[in-house]
Amino acid sequence: MDIKRDASRKATQKSFAQIQQWMQSQLINPQFRNDYEDFVKSTSKLSAKQHLQIYQRSYIARLRDCMIAQFPALSHALGKELFLEFADLYLHQYPSKSYTLGDLGQHFGTFLEETRPDKDAEVKESWPDFMIELANFEFLVNIIFDEKADENHQKTTLETKEEDLKLVPVFHLYKHQFPVSLYYKEVVNDRNPTLPFEAESYCVLLRRKYRLGLFELNRVQYYFLTKLKETQSIYKTKQFFITQHNFDANELESHWKQWKVKWLEEGFFTSTSRLM
Amino acid sequence: MKQTVQQLPDLGLGLGLRGEHFNHILEHTPKVDWFEIISENFMDSGGRPRYVLDQIAEKYPIVMHGVSMSIGSTDDLNFEYLKRLKNLAKAINPKWISDHLCWTGVLSLNSHDLLPVVLNEESLKLITTKIKQVQDYLERPLILENPSTYLTFQQSTIPEWQFLKYMVEETNCGLLLDVNNVYVSSFNNEFDPIEYIEGLPHKSIVQMHLAGHQHNGDHIIDTHDSPVVDPVWELFSLAWERTGGTSTLLEWDGNIPDFNVCHAELLKAKNYMNGFEKQFVTPRVTVSETEIVSNPVDFMVTNVAKDFVE
Ligand SMILES: [Fe+2]
Numbered sequence: 001m002d003i004k005r006d007a008s009r010k011a012t013q014k015s016f017a018q019i020q021q022w023m024q025s026q027l028i029n030p031q032f033r034n035d036y037e038d039f040v041k042s043t044s045k046l047s048a049k050q051h052l053q054i055y056q057r058s059y060i061a062r063l064r065d066c067m068i069a070q071f072p073a074l075s076h077a078l079g080k081e082l083f084l085e086f087a088d089l090y091l092h093q094y095p096s097k098s099y100t101l102g103d104l105g106q107h108f109g110t111f112l113e114e115t116r117p118d119k120d121a122e123v124k125e126s127w128p129d130f131m132i133e134l135a136n137f138e139f140l141v142n143i144i145f146d147e148k149a150d151e152n153h154q155k156t157t158l159e160t161k162e163e164d165l166k167l168v169p170v171f172h173l174y175k176h177q178f179p180v181s182l183y184y185k186e187v188v189n190d191r192n193p194t195l196p197f198e199a200e201s202y203c204v205l206l207r208r209k210y211r212l213g214l215f216e217l218n219r220v221q222y223y224f225l226t227k228l229k230e231t232q233s234i235y236k237t238k239q240f241f242i243t244q245h246n247f248d249a250n251e252l253e254s255h256w257k258q259w260k261v262k263w264l265e266e267g268f269f270t271s272t273s274r275l276m
Numbered sequence: 277m278k279q280t281v282q283q284l285p286d287l288g289l290g291l292g293l294r295g296e297h298f299n300h301i302l303e304h305t306p307k308v309d310w311f312e313i314i315s316e317n318f319m320d321s322g323g324r325p326r327y328v329l330d331q332i333a334e335k336y337p338i339v340m341h342g343v344s345m346s347i348g349s350t351d352d353l354n355f356e357y358l359k360r361l362k363n364l365a366k367a368i369n370p371k372w373i374s375d376h377l378c379w380t381g382v383l384s385l386n387s388h389d390l391l392p393v394v395l396n397e398e399s400l401k402l403i404t405t406k407i408k409q410v411q412d413y414l415e416r417p418l419i420l421e422n423p424s425t426y427l428t429f430q431q432s433t434i435p436e437w438q439f440l441k442y443m444v445e446e447t448n449c450g451l452l453l454d455v456n457n458v459y460v461s462s463f464n465n466e467f468d469p470i471e472y473i474e475g476l477p478h479k480s481i482v483q484m485h486l487a488g489h490q491h492n493g494d495h496i497i498d499t500h501d502s503p504v505v506d507p508v509w510e511l512f513s514l515a516w517e518r519t520g521g522t523s524t525l526l527e528w529d530g531n532i533p534d535f536n537v538c539h540a541e542l543l544k545a546k547n548y549m550n551g552f553e554k555q556f557v558t559p560r561v562t563v564s565e566t567e568i569v570s571n572p573v574d575f576m577v578t579n580v581a582k583d584f585v586e
Pocket residue numbers: 421454457485527
């Protein structure tokens with residue numbers, strides 16, 4: 001039997017689906033094979049394997065670039081080399097099933113949780129907690145950037161009546177075990193931060209005129225804004241802290257006055273009515 | 277279908293809309309004939325990209341160019357994706373919708389690359405069936421682009437230009453002829469780019485793409501990160517003559533320069549509209565040391581960190 005002709009007949013018999021499954025497995029899970037010639041033609045310049053390798057290289061490079069773009073702070077925290085090791089393992093374990101690259105990192109926090117080095121140890125180290133918090137936060141920033149909301153806001157000033165002040169529609173409050181938002185801001189502003197110590201932190205991530213803003217809060221401010229977001233009423237929020245948490249009314253009012261000036265400037269509010 | 281490919285307008289010379297140029301376009305309303313958007317960058321956006329697009333679409337004709345339809349996949353069509361595509365089209369009213377003759381993944385996975393299709397009777401049958409499904413669903417002709425390819429399958433029996441011609445005959449879809457991709461693929465797969473362009477059904481070419489690439493000696497990568505090279509202008513001039521002129525667009529996706537630099541590169545096209553035979557240019561090739569990824573990531577991902585205030 002003519003073995004060569006038999007081999008080429010075998011090659012031409014591959015179905016459309018078989019060819020695609022073969023090529024995809026070569027991208028997502030590249031392994032040494034000896035069947036490149038069964039699928040890919042060699043040319044005068046490159047072998048079948050070299051032709052395929054162009055796709056293999058760009059597959060992983062493109063997705064790595066995308067992971068770095070979605071997790072700039074985590075990649076800074078881990079260092080690029082270690083970050084890419086995690087990213088490669090993640091992409092192997094959670095290959096993309098979405099039509100959009102925007103979803104690429106959606107399971108990265110979960111993956112880091114599942115693979116933390118002290119997963120089975122009784123006493124946990126704290127640095128993996130920071131990395132996981134940071135990963136989850138960074139992915140949320142991506143989501144909130146494109147969140148659907150009407151931002152045709154009324155401008156608010158100190159003259160806007162308090163009953164008309166509402167929080168802007170894209171307004172998310174976060175409490176972290178580490179100073180995650182501060183670290184994030186340092187990285188995106190190229191200030192090269194060092195790894196932080198554990199310290200509870202609070203922040204708000206908001207959007208006005210389609211631009212994101214990220215602001216640090218203290219503990220009281222965080223709970224105040226959480227209640228305000230729930231009630232959308234400054235009066236009710238103040239009352240809640242006075243009656244339920246025994247805040248001194250005058251003291252709260254004097255804090256509120258300071259917060260209000262700052263938060264108006266930072267674009268926390270929109271107004272339900274036209275300005276006088 | 278409400279509209280045929282032949283009814284689609286000649287939009288003139290356009291540019292790929294990129295986030296880097298948003299502010300310039302909003303502030304200066306530059307004299308560009310039209311813009312092409314990457315559909316995926318806007319179809320899920322309720323934020324700034326979509327807000328900016330709505331303003332630009334009021335002032336310029338827009339064409340939607342996608343990368344995720346995966347028309348050449350043996351998987352079924354993703355109707356959730358098509359629904360979002362159609363919704364965006366309803367909102368911004370593009371002149372047409374295009375994607376690539378490629379597949380992005382199978383078995384529900386996505387490689388996020390524009391992968392080459394095996395070109396034979398089996399794939400032609402499946403792809404033309406899927407094109408008809410898409411056209412029925414979108415209620416408009418689908419325009420498909422020849423991708424840059426880096427390999428040829430053993431099982432391919434039909435040259436790509438002929439495959440595109442059969443596709444057009446079977447489905448009445450339109451073609452987006454990327455002359456840079458013809459050049460890149462012809463070098464990588466050793467076919468004659470002139471024969472390719474001569475063989476296409478010229479009346480169905482709705483649009484052309486121009487772009488720069490990176491030459492790596494034994495292969496070329498379609499990087500969209502540099503000016504158009506002379507041999508590609510040469511192919512453009514041939515395609516221009518054969519089509520009688522058609523909507524033309526410059527793609528620039530990596531190392532994106534100022535808006536005016538991109539625009540000036542696009543306007544060079546006017547120098548190549550005087551007939552192929554009269555304008556022969558000797559190919560000059562520069563070889564790069566390092567390899568860059570094709571279709572750089574910013575093409576498909578918004579860099580949120582770059583857009584942060586405070
Ligand atoms: Fe193109």
